[in-house]
Amino acid sequence: MATFTVAWQVYALTGSYFAVGLLGGFALVPLILGGLYGGSIVDAHDRRTVALVASLGLWVCSLILVAQAWLDLSFLPLLYVVVAAQSAFFAVNNPARAAILPRLLPARLLPAANTLTTVSFNLGFTMGPLLGGVAVALFGVKGSYTIDALTFTAALYGISRLPHIPPVGAVRRAGLRSVLEGLHFLRTRINLLMTFLVDLCAMVLAQPRALFPGLADNVFGGGARTAGLLAASAGVGALVAAAFSGWLGRVRWQGRLVVAMIVAYGAAVACFGWSSLLPVALLFLGLSGAFDMVSAVFRSTILQVATPDDLRGRLQGVFVVVVAGGPRLGDMVMGTASQVLGPQTAIVVGGLACVVATASLAWRFRSFVHYDARDPHA
16 A cells, blocks of 8 residues: 555656656665565574564554655655665565465465465555555545554564564574575575576566556546556456465476466566556456466465575575565666656567566576476475
């Protein structure tokens, strides 16, 4: 909800696609540093404690957004700074939460657990923009930020109820050496590396969300409500796919399915860029969300199963850098490309580029296509 509202507020202040895309640039550097260093913190300390402290930081950022809205500051640099701080805390929080799952569940249940995790994320991703669009239309950005800050307390309560999860195995002190150890492990494990590379193809080349406010104004009409629908439609598609996800736990060739889903995602995004009717556009965005959900489940599962527990925090930190940093970099890429090509052409080109890049990587690293869940190897 806050992510949507910040984007809407920046567009309202500037009227610029590039200014909205620049939010991704300000989030990117702290996301990279926080994800890499935060992963080493997760491997060195109690994972519940790390997640709780990072969530408190995110809550404080939400309160700052509320304050600046009610004070009518309209100060663009402050919004960029808060987004950067949110990105840093998020980059520590998510590796901690993801590294907790394999300590609570056996490997055979991880696809189901990751499906539920994806459902919870997409439920927020769906309801947040929808509520944000309605709240902005009815109460302005003040109301949207206030609702977001109040509901965020539920996240703090949920994390506080987790058991303590201290590190096991070889524990290395958090720092640069620990980070480099994790990166070296990743560099030598092609199947793990591919889970990151194919996701970058989708999120950097074919992420259209930075263009939603402008498309709502100039192509589809409807203002904030339409922008909320566009932002929420991928989440709706993911939720529909999750409702029929029982078969995911029986998938053996998980790498093959990841590649197929990302190729399908790129094609759906390209079709969204081509469409000028709102119902058709929402359909293709919904399909892109469904394909991305299935891909995310198995990328997470491969990473959790094929990584030793004492390295999970660091590799989950890299995962957050890619999964969350990729879309932010994609915001910059799509925002810049739209200035040159126009928004709809930029989306079509980005979707097709995702298809070509993913297929090329699958051809280059064919061992990933043959990744066997019954005999997992990194």
